[in-house]
Amino acid sequence: MAAMVEVWTKRKRLLVVDNLHRLLNDKTEPADEDARLLLERISQTECQLLTLGWPGTDALGTSRERVLRWELEGIADDPGVQKLRAEGVEGEPKTIPLEQVVDKLDGNPKMLEILAVLIRENGGQASVLDERPDWIEDSMKPLYAMWEAIGPELQELLTAICIFRRGRTAERLERFLDRKKVQLGLEALHRWGLAKQVDGNQDWTPDHDLARKMVTKHVSEETLKELHGRAATFWGKEGTKVLGNRMPTRIEKVQPLIEMAFHLAEAGEGNTLVSLLNSSVGDEALAQVLDRLGAWGDRVELWERAVAVVSDPKNEAILRHHLAMAYGQLGDWDRALKEYEASLKIEEKFGDQQGIAASRHQIGIVYQLKGDWDRALKEYEASLRIKEKLGDQQGIAQSRHQIGMV
Structure with a gap:
């Protein structure tokens, strides 16, 4: 005591x-x-x-x-x-x-x-x-000492908190763990100074930063990956409701799939993550839906985590392309250019002509936005030559349009 x-x-x-x-x-x-x-x-x-x-x-x-x-x-x-x-x-x-x-x-x-x-x-x-x-x-x-004092039940709750991203944590925990146990546990964490009420909300909001520091100090990486795998399965069941023929118009509609993607990345399940991003939501792949619906700061975080766990270089090139697009939407042209060039390097290694043409086109856009017209023109023309060899009529039209703007 x-x-x-x-x-x-x-x-x-x-x-x-x-x-x-x-x-x-x-x-x-x-x-x-x-x-x-x-x-x-x-x-x-x-x-x-x-x-x-x-x-x-x-x-x-x-x-x-x-x-x-x-x-x-x-x-x-x-x-x-x-x-x-x-x-x-x-x-x-x-x-x-x-x-x-x-x-x-x-x-x-x-x-x-x-x-x-x-x-x-x-x-x-x-x-x-x-x-x-x-x-x-x-x-x-x-x-660190507090970890031993709070006991195994609160340790379990803190570990669950750690694997969930910020947001409506209490609600998500109640769907993942026993509701009464979560409510009593969060109240107990408040007494330890590890949870508080925010903006008049009656629910206790846990301190994610402290939870992560304590949990990563005491819980093995293998255990955390297993928990992320369980969370991914949970969100996968929720996400099946949006897979199919309906075209989502709001990011909230695909939020369960986004949560699933984050947990797959944390679990190191790169191949499963790529399969999820390629799965159809309406007439588009999930990755394209996410690009279309925005929330770019969140997208940067997801693509960065995905790049870190994917094993296939070709998939890495695609993910880096998405990451570059997200950085571009945030106005970070230098980071966007870095990711497009990294994607291009992989595509050149494997001779992916279509990918090379797409990356050079995007690199041209970045240079144009940065005011480097000569370099932009060079990239557009390189992209155009490849598209002409491939007979990509739509791509040819896009390149010529951009060249005309330069």
Whole structure:
């Protein structure tokens, strides 16, 4: 019991830090009453020291040159603050390499822990360092210890939460697990600080990031893949309702198949995933339906995961083509160009003339949108020559149209 109390106290401190960050940056009141009271006790000491922004990169973009943007607040009599003051940055934003931040606050271990937690709560970006500092790993120990304290039933629930993507998790869990068990479990997770109510919703929303960190630390990769396989089967049964002759006009209609695709990717089932993407939904393959219906940020995530698990190079070329299209729709022309060129390289290796023509045509479009007219014309003409050899009349017309626009 003593160990459980200790873990609870540490977790409550993490909640205090999270609420502190919200209070300083969003000017909102802490939602948790205990956290608010603890915050009042702590705010007059080390916690009023600073606010933090996201880690970023400088022009070189190397991981060792990641930085944190500091904005000093209130300024307590802290040795780390005094070092920063001595450099003439009092009251002014300052960009400092992460390694220097750690060095300057070396005399204040509690501030180092708070710094580590704030970094983690803002997406865990400190992990991009080539060598992860020990103090960051130490800040996660309360979460790892909590795994043993919460018991096997909540461990099972956290594992299920981990394999589901963000969204209406409670509803999805209730269709995948026993409903009453899910409701009681989510309420218990709230008491541990691992779930909360969002935007007035009465249901508890689990903290996916913390769930993933805890589960991946304690559950084997094989077990997670097996669970993703079970989830894929579950969504497959839901998805059979949209397979057939009806042409979907909204992305929600094919959402079960999208969920199935994500789980197949996580399970490493590349061949099954490709078969699913090629399956007919109305008069189109599912992959074409997804391209037509948009939600491009979601599509980028799906295509990237699919590329990572597919084993057949020819299928990889097709998936990279879809990925490039999604990046293009998001306006990221450099990433789109990179994926089209990767697809082209595979197609050239296997002599896929139709694929080469399609990729060169798309590469031409990207260069045209980037304002490189000469390179765009070169790609269009290369695509046209291949289409003429193949007798692809529709493709010839498309290429000539684009050449005319250049």
